[in-house]
Amino acid sequence: MSSSPAAQGPLVVGVDTSTQSTKALVVDAATGRVVASGQAPHRVSTGDARESDPQEWWDALCAALRQCGTAAREASAVSVAGQQHGLVALGADGTPVRPALLWNDVRSAAQARELVERLGGPKAWAERVGSVPGPSFTVTKWAWLAEHEPAAVRATRAVRLPHDYLTERLTGCGTTDRGDVSGTGWWASASETYDEEILGMVGLDPALLPRVARPGEVVGTVRGGDLPFSQGTLVAPGTGDNAAAALGLGLLPGTPVLSLGTSGTVYAVSEHRSTDATGTVAGFADARGAWLPLACTLNCTMAVDKVAALLSLDREAVEPGGTATLLPYLDGERTPNLPHASGILHGLRHDTTPGQLLQSAYDGAVHSLLDALDQVLDADADRSSPLLLIGGGSRGAAWQHTVRRLSGRPVQVPEGKELVALGAAAQAAGVLTGEDPAAIARLWGTAEGPVLDPVERDEAKLARISEVLSDAAPLLVRAPHGE
Numbered sequence: 001m002s003s004s005p006a007a008q009g010p011l012v013v014g015v016d017t018s019t020q021s022t023k024a025l026v027v028d029a030a031t032g033r034v035v036a037s038g039q040a041p042h043r044v045s046t047g048d049a050r051e052s053d054p055q056e057w058w059d060a061l062c063a064a065l066r067q068c069g070t071a072a073r074e075a076s077a078v079s080v081a082g083q084q085h086g087l088v089a090l091g092a093d094g095t096p097v098r099p100a101l102l103w104n105d106v107r108s109a110a111q112a113r114e115l116v117e118r119l120g121g122p123k124a125w126a127e128r129v130g131s132v133p134g135p136s137f138t139v140t141k142w143a144w145l146a147e148h149e150p151a152a153v154r155a156t157r158a159v160r161l162p163h164d165y166l167t168e169r170l171t172g173c174g175t176t177d178r179g180d181v182s183g184t185g186w187w188a189s190a191s192e193t194y195d196e197e198i199l200g201m202v203g204l205d206p207a208l209l210p211r212v213a214r215p216g217e218v219v220g221t222v223r224g225g226d227l228p229f230s231q232g233t234l235v236a237p238g239t240g241d242n243a244a245a246a247l248g249l250g251l252l253p254g255t256p257v258l259s260l261g262t263s264g265t266v267y268a269v270s271e272h273r274s275t276d277a278t279g280t281v282a283g284f285a286d287a288r289g290a291w292l293p294l295a296c297t298l299n300c301t302m303a304v305d306k307v308a309a310l311l312s313l314d315r316e317a318v319e320p321g322g323t324a325t326l327l328p329y330l331d332g333e334r335t336p337n338l339p340h341a342s343g344i345l346h347g348l349r350h351d352t353t354p355g356q357l358l359q360s361a362y363d364g365a366v367h368s369l370l371d372a373l374d375q376v377l378d379a380d381a382d383r384s385s386p387l388l389l390i391g392g393g394s395r396g397a398a399w400q401h402t403v404r405r406l407s408g409r410p411v412q413v414p415e416g417k418e419l420v421a422l423g424a425a426a427q428a429a430g431v432l433t434g435e436d437p438a439a440i441a442r443l444w445g446t447a448e449g450p451v452l453d454p455v456e457r458d459e460a461k462l463a464r465i466s467e468v469l470s471d472a473a474p475l476l477v478r479a480p481h482g483e
């Protein structure tokens with residue numbers, strides 16, 4: 001918890017409930033100064049499932065707010081941003097009928113393939129929903145649940161995303177927002193409504209879904225009882241974590257962001273709805289009324305940290321050179337779309353050092369994101385402007401250098417560290433003042449930070465990774481022996 005001088009404006013709380021932990025920031029709405037902060041972890045299952053108990057998110061939220069001391073109870077407004085896509089199925093008593101299926105659970109790959117075909121192929125999905133659903137999307141998880149756990153589906157009375165679930169626990173009302181709902185696969189971005197035909201295809205009654213709140217709407221107030229806020233605190237719609245980070249950066253169209261967290265993401269705000277039939281770019285909505293074309297990888301900081309741990313190296317102990325190429329697809333992969341893939345190492349020699357192997361894991365993780373960057377950016381985006389580097393990994397020198405080396409672009413590392421939670425705080429401030437949350441974040445100066453000069457792009461390394469990726473195709477489409 002940080003102690004602080006008196007705030008100049010009302011206090012607001014921004015929450016980031018992401019894959020590994022929930023973070024809360026109490027922020028002075030006038031200046032953006034973080035008055036207090038807290039963080040608590042939650043567990044994710046291992047093996048072939050990626051599931052978490054939503055009750056743990058709530059407990060983590062309460063623990064994070066307790067760490068903030070009295071400041072959270074003084075807040076005038078709160079907003080919850082969360083990991084996208086997760087399927088939270090609630091029963092008649094409002095509690096989860098089973099653990100939530102998370103964005104990085106790839107068990108619904110077969111249902112994804114089938115749904116894409118049933119609606120008429122990737123182009124039909126892209127034009128209607130903005131995205132071609134892969135196993136990360138909520139719609140494919142619901143289809144998987146219907147096939148594998150029909151009793152859970154029968155017991156379900158409400159379907160929510162992670163941020164909806166926590167927001168509802170605060171207000172008692174079932175709401176979501178256009179940013180997060182755009183990652184479900186059952187929200188038509190073309191018409192900005194739930195898509196009843198798609199819902200019919202997966203047997204999901206629209207009455208089980210939350211109302212989609214308008215940007216800037218007050219979705220309720222904190223209800224009474226044993227809650228970590230004062231009764232009556234205003235609650236903003238919240239949104240998905242990437243859309244929240246876009247708010248937190250005060251992002252303007254065309255500026256690219258590369259986020260290094262549990263997931264790796266690359267995105268930009270756009271005035272145009274994206275409809276990429278290759279499926280690389282998800283045509284998400286942002287939380288304001290614009291769009292957020294985005295590509296996401298499953299293997300980012302955790303995969304690289306795993307390789308460092310296997311080598312008994314510190315994550316910064318990288319060394320240049322050597323011939324090794326590592327495709328770090330420890331969890332299967334989403335970009336490229338290889339849900340059954342496992343990690344592949346090529347080019348190992350007697351003189352390969354552990355530090356070079358570790359560097360090749362960073363290279364493999366960053367290659368996938370940069371490969372998608374050109375498709376994320378509009379034709380009118382400035383391709384030489386600095387990449388904004390955010391997420392836990394952005395604090396690491398090895399991550400920063402790898403992104404510079406493989407992008408050839410200047411890289412800006414914002415001073416604001418928790419940009420998802422800051423974006424949620426800006427949204428909470430917006431419901432108090434009626435202002436645009438991104439404009440509020442720009443006044444707060446959250447994106448300011450050192451710009452690291454570009455270095456020459458390592459074209460040879462990029463080409464070698466692409467070559468290994470292409471040559472390893474038959475191995476990458478199947479799970480390793482023994483699974």
Ligand SMILES: Nc1ncnc2c1ncn2[C@@H]1O[C@H](COP(=O)(O)OP(=O)(O)O)[C@@H](O)[C@H]1O
Pocket residue numbers: 018019020021260261262263301302305315391392393394395396397399
């Ligand atoms: N100083 C650091 N250097 C490099 N990586 C870091 C550092 N601090 C945290 N990380 C990485 O950040 C990751 C968490 O990032 P974060 O954006 O908080 O994830 P999420 O929001 O998905 O829970 C961890 O897996 C860790 O590998």
Ligand SMILES: O=C(CO)[C@@H](O)[C@H](O)COP(=O)(O)O
Pocket residue numbers: 018019020082083084085103136183240241242261262263264265282296
């Ligand atoms: O699935 C996506 C984006 O489509 C992920 O970005 C999740 O939203 C998880 O985010 P983090 O936990 O890595 O922040």
